[in-house]
Amino acid sequence: xxxxxxxxxxxxxxxxxxxxxxxxxxxxxxxxxxxxxxxxxxxxxxxxxxxxxxxxxxxxxxxxxxxxxxxxxxxxxxxxxxxxxxxxxxxxxxxxxxxxxxxxxxxxxxxxxxxxxxxxxxxxxxxxxxxxxxxxxxxxxxxxxxxxxxxxxxxxxxxxxxxxxxxxxxxxxxxxxxxxxxxxxxxxxxxxxxxxxxxxxxxxxxxxxxxxxxxxxxxxxxxxxxxxxxxxxxxxxxxxxxxxxxxxxxxxxxxxxxxxxxxxxxxxxxxxxxxxxxxxxxxxxxxx
Amino acid sequence: xxxxxxxxxxxxxxxxxxxxxxxxxxxxxxxxxxxxxxxxxxxxxxxxxxxxxxxxxxxxxxxxxxxxxxxxxxxxxxxxxxxxxxxxxxxxxxxxxxxxxxxxxxxxxxxxxxxxxxxxxxxxxxxxxxxxxxxxxxxxxxxxxxxxxxxxxxxxxxxxxxxxxxxxxxxxxxxxxxxxxxxxxxxxxxxxxxxxxxxxxxxxxxxxxxxxxxxxxxxxxxxxxxxxxxxxxxxxxxxxxxxxxxxxxxxxxxxxxxxxxxxxxxxx
Numbered sequence: 001x002x003x004x005x006x007x008x009x010x011x012x013x014x015x016x017x018x019x020x021x022x023x024x025x026x027x028x029x030x031x032x033x034x035x036x037x038x039x040x041x042x043x044x045x046x047x048x049x050x051x052x053x054x055x056x057x058x059x060x061x062x063x064x065x066x067x068x069x070x071x072x073x074x075x076x077x078x079x080x081x082x083x084x085x086x087x088x089x090x091x092x093x094x095x096x097x098x099x100x101x102x103x104x105x106x107x108x109x110x111x112x113x114x115x116x117x118x119x120x121x122x123x124x125x126x127x128x129x130x131x132x133x134x135x136x137x138x139x140x141x142x143x144x145x146x147x148x149x150x151x152x153x154x155x156x157x158x159x160x161x162x163x164x165x166x167x168x169x170x171x172x173x174x175x176x177x178x179x180x181x182x183x184x185x186x187x188x189x190x191x192x193x194x195x196x197x198x199x200x201x202x203x204x205x206x207x208x209x210x211x212x213x214x215x216x217x218x219x220x221x222x223x224x225x226x227x228x229x230x231x232x233x234x235x236x237x238x239x240x241x242x243x244x245x246x247x248x249x250x251x252x253x254x255x256x257x258x259x260x261x262x263x264x265x266x267x268x269x270x271x272x273x274x275x276x277x278x279x280x281x282x283x284x285x286x287x288x
Numbered sequence: 289x290x291x292x293x294x295x296x297x298x299x300x301x302x303x304x305x306x307x308x309x310x311x312x313x314x315x316x317x318x319x320x321x322x323x324x325x326x327x328x329x330x331x332x333x334x335x336x337x338x339x340x341x342x343x344x345x346x347x348x349x350x351x352x353x354x355x356x357x358x359x360x361x362x363x364x365x366x367x368x369x370x371x372x373x374x375x376x377x378x379x380x381x382x383x384x385x386x387x388x389x390x391x392x393x394x395x396x397x398x399x400x401x402x403x404x405x406x407x408x409x410x411x412x413x414x415x416x417x418x419x420x421x422x423x424x425x426x427x428x429x430x431x432x433x434x435x436x437x438x439x440x441x442x443x444x445x446x447x448x449x450x451x452x453x454x455x456x457x458x459x460x461x462x463x464x465x466x467x468x469x470x471x472x473x474x475x476x477x478x479x480x481x482x483x484x485x486x487x488x489x490x491x492x493x494x495x496x497x498x499x500x501x502x503x504x505x506x507x508x509x510x511x512x513x514x515x516x517x518x519x520x521x522x523x524x525x526x527x528x529x530x531x532x533x534x535x536x537x538x539x540x541x542x543x544x545x546x547x548x549x550x551x552x553x554x555x556x
Contacts, residue, residue: 094390116289120392130387134311135304146300147391147398149293191387 046105047072047199047231048093053102055088055254062088064255065102072107072198073229075222077242080251081281086235087127089251090203093233094124106199120148123192127204127235129184133177137168137187140176141194148195155194162190166220182213189217193224200224202234206241214241239275252281289393297393298401305405308375309412319368319413320420323360327424331356343484345518357418357426358512359481361436362504364417365410365444366475370468372406373451377458396539399452403535406451407444414440432515439514442527443507449534456541479505503530 048070055063063085070076078086091097092104095115104111106118131140138159145155163169166186176184185205192200202221206214218241224230242248242262250257250265258265262274271277309316331353338352346354379385388398418426418433428436450471458467478498480488485505489496499505506526513520 094386096386096389116392116394119390120289122390124387124390126386130384132304132308132384135307139304139307143300143304144387146296146303147388147393149289149297149391149393151292151296152299 046070047074047107048233049103049105049108050089051103053089053092053099053104055085055092055097055100062254063092064253066251066254066256067102068249068256068259070199070231070233072231073225075225075232075234075247077246077248078233078235078251079242079248079278079281080235081278083253084251084281085254086251087203088254090124090126090201090235093118093201094122095119120195121198122201123195123197123199124201125185125188125192125203125205127207129188131176131184131187131191134175136173136175137163137179138172140187141191144191145194150195158194158196159190162193166190182209182217185209185213185217189220197230199231199233202232204235204237206236206238214238239273239278242274250277250281257281294393294397297391297397298404301398301401302405302408305372305402305409309409315371316413316416319364319371320417322367323364323417324420326360326363327353327356327421327426331424337487338484341484341487344520345513345516351425353421353424353426355484356482357421358515359479359508360421361414361417361440361511361515362443362479362481362508363476364413365440365507366447366472366504368410368413369406369444369447369451370454370472372402372409372448373455374465374468376402376452376455395542399539399542400535403445403448403452403538406448407441410444411437411440428515429517432517435517436511436515439507439510439527442531443511446503446507446527446531446534449531449538452538453534453541456538475502475504478502479508481505481508503527506530 046069048068050069051067053063053066054061062083066085066089068076078089080086088097092099093106093111095111095118099112107121109118109121111118132143135143141159141163142152142155145152145158150158159172160169163172166189168183168186168190171179171183176187179187189205200221206217209217221232221234225232236242244263246262247260248262248265249259258268262277266272266274266277269277269280271280334352336352338350338355341350342348343350343355376385379388388402389395391398415433418428418436454467454471476482478495479502480499481504485496485499488499503526506523509520509523510527512518513523
């Protein structure tokens with residue numbers, strides 16, 4: 001039911017309805033029975049909403065007044081050279097770092113005040129592998145399900161679904177140590193999706209993978225956005241991973257330089273392509 | 289979050305620690321070899337040390353093997369707790385701690401679950417050791433094994449929390465081994481694990497007071513009394529109180545951002 005109506009509806013129904021409206025750019029909100037609001041009103045239902053976020057490590061300012069949002073069912077790429085603040089931003093969104101200044105919300109839940117509610121809706125793949133190499137694929141997934149508070153039976157069902165979708169079902173009993181880099185990444189994605197999050201954070205998830213694995217992973221992630229209405233914020237260093245109409249946020253020295261469609265940003269910067277745009281970001285300040 | 293979510297999380301953390309324990313069989317063997325060497329070699333050499341002495345909770349003379357076994361239970365728990373803390377520092381360095389901390393459940397619950405999972409592994413090692421100790425004529429009453437259960441858990445929580453606190457303070461894996469030498473050995477030797485405090489006092493008054501101020505002494509005494517179906521109020525209260533204080537300090541002192549982003553120059 002729409003947010004101003006009387007009757008509340010199921011989560012999946014509300015989510016699907018809101019997603020359909022967001023595709024049509026209609027500003028309609030829905031409320032599911034658990035009280036969550038779904039829809040494309042940026043103030044409430046954005047998957048991510050960051051306003052004036054700043055962060056320091058000692059005297060070093062690593063984020064400077066960062067503001068941007070990510071709508072539900074959309075995908076945005078966070079681009080920037082090393083030290084731009086991408087990892088710090090991910091650490092704040094996943095509540096590993098405290099918000100020092102500004103505000104960050106995940107589906108309306110302030111990560112500083114309602115971290116549990118925010119984290120329950122996030123699936124994350126960190127740049128560095130975080131799997132337990134001594135345990136098997138299914139044991140890793142079972143552990144993740146448990147720390148998400150999931151019923152073991154539900155974990156088994158979901159693990160089967162995700163591992164089959166990612167063509168890892170046959171390898172479920174293999175120790176992670178025996179998997180190659182591409183397979184490990186797929187296990188991490190299966191794990192991130194296990195608890196059916198609404199937002200997926202991918203921090204350089206394709207780093208170190210061969211071309212075939214990268215293409216396959218990207219295609220899978222895009223299908224999740226299109227078919228399931230998942231919101232995805234991802235970072236990459238690889239220009240070839242970006243599509244022409246990619247929605248991007250450019251970070252440099254902890255500040256947002258620009259945001260929008262990649263083609264528009266390339267045009268606005270007066271450069272020939274995305275590669276030159278990123279090279280410009282990596283150049284020292286004041287340098288062309 | 290519902291109560292069942294907390295329960296599933298707790299069970300999941302316990303299960304993971306057990307799975308890791310099963311995978312690392314050498315850890316189990318080495319955990320038993322150390323105290324068995326003390327029991328078989330060290331205790332044999334000191335067999336006459338306690339001749340004619342009645343050490344509480346025993347009412348008559350006991351062999352040195354009988355005296356030393358609770359101390360060796362203490363050292364099993366102590367080493368396992370430090371091993372578990374080392375694994376936590378390793379997890380933090382390797383990044384897998386990040387995944388645990390992205391759980392929607394409160395961090396305090398996650399850390400307490402970690403403490404109990406470490407205690408579970410200690411229990412398995414301790415009971416395996418106590419069974420082998422029967423071969424050395426250390427045969428506590430059958431109910432003593434059950435009575436010692438809460439004492440071992442309490443001691444494991446105390447020492448696990450100490451390890452967790454150290455893991456929160458220590459920056460790098462390499463530093464942890466060094467710190468262990470400054471913590472594990474003084475805790476063990478300055479306690480009643482190897483010698484009764486009364487004998488310690490006869491030898492040196494200040495060593496006695498150091499031993500009396502050491503919480504590990506009370507953990508060992510708690511196990512000793514329970515195993516032989518006795519009860520020492522001071523051992524019980526000191527062990528449980530220090531366990532609660534250290535657990536609270538470890539939970540409050542745990543800062544997930546510490547070293548997680550460091551060690552990666554430019555990883556902002």
